[in-house]
Amino acid sequence: xxxxxxxxxxxxxxxxxxxxxxxxxxxxxxxxxxxxxxxxxxxxxxxxxxxxxxxxxxxxxxxxxxxxxxxxxxxxxxxxxxxxxxxxxxxxxxxxxxxxxxxxxxxxxxxxxxxxxxxxxxxxxxxxxxxxxxxxxxxxxxxxxxxxxxxxxxxxxxxxxxxxxxxxxxxxxxxxxxxxxxxxxxxxxxxxxxxxxxxxxxxxxxxxxxxxxxxxxxxxxxxxxxxxxxxxxxxxxxxxxxxxxxxxxxxxxxxxxxxxxxxxxxxxxxxxxxxxxxxxxxxxxxxxxxxxxxxxxxxxxxxxxxxxxxxxxxxxxxxxxxxxxxxxxxxxxxxxxxxxxxxxxxxxxxxxxxxxxxxxxxxxxxxxxxxxxxxxxxxxxxxxxxxxxxxxxxxxxxxxxxxxxxxxxxxxxxxxxx
Amino acid sequence: xxxxxxxxxxxxxxxxxxxxxxxxxxxxxxxxxxxxxxxxxxxxxxxxxxxxxxxxxxxxxxxxxxxxxxxxxxxxxxxxxxxxxxxxxxxxxxxxxxxxxxxxxxxxxxxxxxxxxxxxxxxxxxxxxxxxxxxxxxxxxxxxxxxxxxxxxxxxxxxxxxxxxxxxxxxxxxxxxxxxxxxxxxxxxxxxxxxxxxxxxxxxxxxxxxxxxxxxxxxxxxxxxxxxxxxxxxxxxxxxxxxxxxxxxxxxxxxxxxxxxxxxxxxxxxxxxxxxxxxxxxxxxxxxxxxxxxxxxxxxxxxxxxxxxxxxxxxxxxxxxxxxxxxx
Numbered sequence: 001x002x003x004x005x006x007x008x009x010x011x012x013x014x015x016x017x018x019x020x021x022x023x024x025x026x027x028x029x030x031x032x033x034x035x036x037x038x039x040x041x042x043x044x045x046x047x048x049x050x051x052x053x054x055x056x057x058x059x060x061x062x063x064x065x066x067x068x069x070x071x072x073x074x075x076x077x078x079x080x081x082x083x084x085x086x087x088x089x090x091x092x093x094x095x096x097x098x099x100x101x102x103x104x105x106x107x108x109x110x111x112x113x114x115x116x117x118x119x120x121x122x123x124x125x126x127x128x129x130x131x132x133x134x135x136x137x138x139x140x141x142x143x144x145x146x147x148x149x150x151x152x153x154x155x156x157x158x159x160x161x162x163x164x165x166x167x168x169x170x171x172x173x174x175x176x177x178x179x180x181x182x183x184x185x186x187x188x189x190x191x192x193x194x195x196x197x198x199x200x201x202x203x204x205x206x207x208x209x210x211x212x213x214x215x216x217x218x219x220x221x222x223x224x225x226x227x228x229x230x231x232x233x234x235x236x237x238x239x240x241x242x243x244x245x246x247x248x249x250x251x252x253x254x255x256x257x258x259x260x261x262x263x264x265x266x267x268x269x270x271x272x273x274x275x276x277x278x279x280x281x282x283x284x285x286x287x288x289x290x291x292x293x294x295x296x297x298x299x300x301x302x303x304x305x306x307x308x309x310x311x312x313x314x315x316x317x318x319x320x321x322x323x324x325x326x327x328x329x330x331x332x333x334x335x336x337x338x339x340x341x342x343x344x345x346x347x348x349x350x351x352x353x354x355x356x357x358x359x360x361x362x363x364x365x366x367x368x369x370x371x372x373x374x375x376x377x378x379x380x381x382x383x384x385x386x387x388x389x390x391x392x393x394x395x396x397x398x399x400x401x402x403x404x405x406x407x408x409x410x411x412x413x414x415x416x417x418x
Numbered sequence: 419x420x421x422x423x424x425x426x427x428x429x430x431x432x433x434x435x436x437x438x439x440x441x442x443x444x445x446x447x448x449x450x451x452x453x454x455x456x457x458x459x460x461x462x463x464x465x466x467x468x469x470x471x472x473x474x475x476x477x478x479x480x481x482x483x484x485x486x487x488x489x490x491x492x493x494x495x496x497x498x499x500x501x502x503x504x505x506x507x508x509x510x511x512x513x514x515x516x517x518x519x520x521x522x523x524x525x526x527x528x529x530x531x532x533x534x535x536x537x538x539x540x541x542x543x544x545x546x547x548x549x550x551x552x553x554x555x556x557x558x559x560x561x562x563x564x565x566x567x568x569x570x571x572x573x574x575x576x577x578x579x580x581x582x583x584x585x586x587x588x589x590x591x592x593x594x595x596x597x598x599x600x601x602x603x604x605x606x607x608x609x610x611x612x613x614x615x616x617x618x619x620x621x622x623x624x625x626x627x628x629x630x631x632x633x634x635x636x637x638x639x640x641x642x643x644x645x646x647x648x649x650x651x652x653x654x655x656x657x658x659x660x661x662x663x664x665x666x667x668x669x670x671x672x673x674x675x676x677x678x679x680x681x682x683x684x685x686x687x688x689x690x691x692x693x694x695x696x697x698x699x700x701x702x703x704x705x706x707x708x709x710x711x712x713x714x715x716x717x718x719x720x721x722x723x724x725x726x727x728x729x730x731x732x733x734x735x736x737x738x739x740x741x742x743x744x745x746x
Contacts, residue, residue: 062701
C-alpha cells in the first residue's frame with residue numbers, strides 16, 4: 001500500500017479520521033432515531049392504550065389531553081369520576097408487563113458486532129493514517145543513529161537530507177538523486193557494520209530511502225504526464241548513445257514503445273526506484289556505453305545526472321521521451337549550457353547531422369494534414385488551436401546583438417525586385 | 419341542564435317517534451341529533467318509506483309548529499318566504515307582510531329537487547341565516563328552526579338537482595332504506611288495522627327555551643385534541659387539492675372531484691358531541707366520529723364521472739378514507 005502523501009509531504013490528519021468516524025456514528029444515530037421515533041409512545045398514545053385495555057371509550061385520552069380551562073367544571077368532575085372508575089379496571093403490572101422484545105436482543109447483538117467491526121477497521125486504517133512524513137521518519141532515524149558511535153556522520157547526512165526533502169524549492173530530481181546517494185552510502189555502511197543492531201537501523205534507513213525515491217519518481221511522472229498530454233514531440237533518426245537497439249521516443253502521447261522505457265514502470269509497480277536505481281541493468285548498460293564513447297563523467301556531478309546526460313536519447317526514451325521528466329521542459333535560463341549538456345547530434349547551433357527530423361504536430365494539425373473535415377474534427381472533440389507546429393527541440397540560444405534572420409522574398413516578386 | 423336530563427328527553431322523543439315509525443331507529447336518532455345541534459336534514463329515499471310521516475311525527479312529539487311545502491316546478495320563492503299584500507285597515511290601504519310556510523319551527527320541504535333553482539335558493543338564506551328578506555326587509559324566523567327536506571333518488575326526470583351550496587347547508591344527509599320483513603309486518607299491523615298510534619307531545623309548552631338549553635349543553639361536550647385532529651385529517655383527506663393542505667390518497671384522487679368543506683368538519687364534531695351525550699358521555703370518542711362522519715360528509719363529497727360510471731358511492735369513499743387515515 002503506497003503511503004498517501006501530497007507534494008509537500010502532508011498527510012490526512014487524525015482530526016479528519018475522527019470527523020469521518022464521528023460523522024458515520026452521527027448518521028447511524030440519526031437513522032435509528034428516524035426509524036424508532038414514531039414508536040416512542042406519547043401521552044396520547046399511552047392514554048389510548050390504557051383506554052383500549054380498560055374499554056374506557058377514550059376517557060383516559062380526553063383526561064390526559066384536554067385543556068381543562070376551557071371545559072365546564074361539572075363536565076370535568078364527571079369525566080374525572082368516570083375515568084377513576086375505569087382506572088380500577090386497569091392493573092399496570094398485569095396489563096402492561098415489562099418485557100424485552102426479541103428485537104431488542106437482535107439490536108444489542110448487531111450493535112456489538114458493529115462496534116467490533118469498527119474497532120477492527122480502525123486498527124487496520126490507523127497505521128496508514130498515523131504514518132509520519134518521510135522527512136520526519138528520516139529525522140527519527142538520524143536521531144537514533146546519532147546515539148550510535150559509528151553512525152554519527154551518517155546521522156548528520158540523514159538530517160541534512162531530511163531538511164532538503166522538506167524544502168519545496170529543491171527540484172524533485174535533485175531530491176531523488178540525493179536519496180539515491182544516501183541509499184548507496186547507507187548500503188555501504190551496512191556492509192561494513194558488524195553490530196546487528198546497527199545493521200537493522202541501517203536497513204531501515206535504506207528502505208526509507210527507497211520509499212523516498214519511489215515517491216519522488218511517482219509524483220514526478222504523474223505531474224509530467226498531465227503537462228505533456230496532447231502536446232507535440234520530436235522524433236529523429238539520430239544515432240543514440242548508450243542504446244544498442246533502435247529506440248524511438250514519443251513524447252507526444254507520453255508513452256514509449258521501447259523496452260527500456262517500459263522497464264521503469266514495471267519496476268515502479270514492484271516498488272523499486274524508477275529512475276535512479278543503480279542496480280537497474282538498463283542503466284548500467286547505458287553507463288557502460290557512455291564510457292565506451294569516451295565521454296568522461298564529471299566527478300562532481302551526481303551519478304544519476306551523469307548517466308542521464310550521457311545516455312542521451314536512451315535515457316530520453318525512458319524518462320524525457322516518455323514525457324515524465326519535468327526538467328527537460330524548463331526553458332533555458334542564463335548562459336547557454338556547456339557542450340556536454342547537449343544531446344547527441346545537438347550543438348549550440350541546433351541539431352547537427354540529422355538526416356531528417358520528424359515534428360509531431362498536435363491532433364488538429366495532424367487531422368488537417370489527413371484532410372479531415374471540420375465537422376469530423378468537431379465530432380472528435382478536437383479544440384481549435386493555433387496552427388503552429390510544436391516541438392520540444394531546444395531553441396537556439398539568444399544572442400543580444402545578432403543580426404535578425406533574413407526573410408526570403410516571395411517567389412512571385414523575385415523577378416520584379418531583381 | 420344536566421347531561422342525564424338531555425339523555426332522558428332524547429330517549430322519550432325517540433320512543434314517541436318510534437311509536438309511529440317502525441324501524442329506522444338510527445335515522446330517527448340522527449334526525450334528533452341534527453335538531454338539537456341546530457342543523458337541517460336532507461332525507462333521501464324512494465317514495466313510500468315514511469319520510470313525511472317521520473317528520474310529522476317528530477314535530478308532533480316536539481310540540482312545535484310544523485309546515486309542509488310540496489316543491490313543484492311552478493313553486494315561486496314568495497310561496498315559501500311570503501310576500502307583501504295590499505290590505506285595507508281603517509280606510510287606509512297599506513302593504514302588509516304575509517308570512518310564508520317557512521315561518522315554522524319544523525319545515526318539511528317535500529321533494530325539494532322538483533322546484534326550480536330560483537325557488538330552491540329562497541330556502542338558502544332561511545337555512546343559514548335563520549331569516550328571510552322580502553322587499554328589502556328582513557324577517558327573523560322562529561327558533562328553533564329546522565328544515566327537513568326530502569328527495570327521491572330515482573325519479574330524476576323534471577328535477578333540478580340541488581346545487582352544492584345548498585347541499586352544504588344541510589347538517590346531515592340521511593338515507594331512508596326499505597324496511598326489513600319484520601319491520602314491514604309491524605308496519606302492516608299498525609296501519610291496516612283499526613288501532614293507530616300517534617306520537618304524543620314530549621316537550622313542554624316553552625319547548626323553544628328547552629331546545630336552546632339542550633343545544634348549549636351539546637356544545638359543551640368535551641373533545642380531546644387528538645380526536646379533533648383526527649377529524650381535521652379525515653376532512654383534509656377528502657380534499658383533492660393538496661395546495662390547500664389536502665392529502666389526497668389514490669382512492670380520493672381517483673373518485674372525488676371536490677372534497678368536504680369546513681362545514682363538514684363542524685357537522686362531524688357537533689354530531690359526535692350529540693352522539694356522545696345520548697350515550698351518556700360528556701366527551702367525544704373516536705367511535706362517535708366514525709358513526710357520524712357518513713351522514714355528515716356524504717352529501718359534501720362531489721364525486722367525478724369515473725365514480726358514477728363505476729357505481730362508487732360517497733359512503734365507499736368515506737370508508738376508504740377512514741381506513742387510510744391513522745388515529746394517531
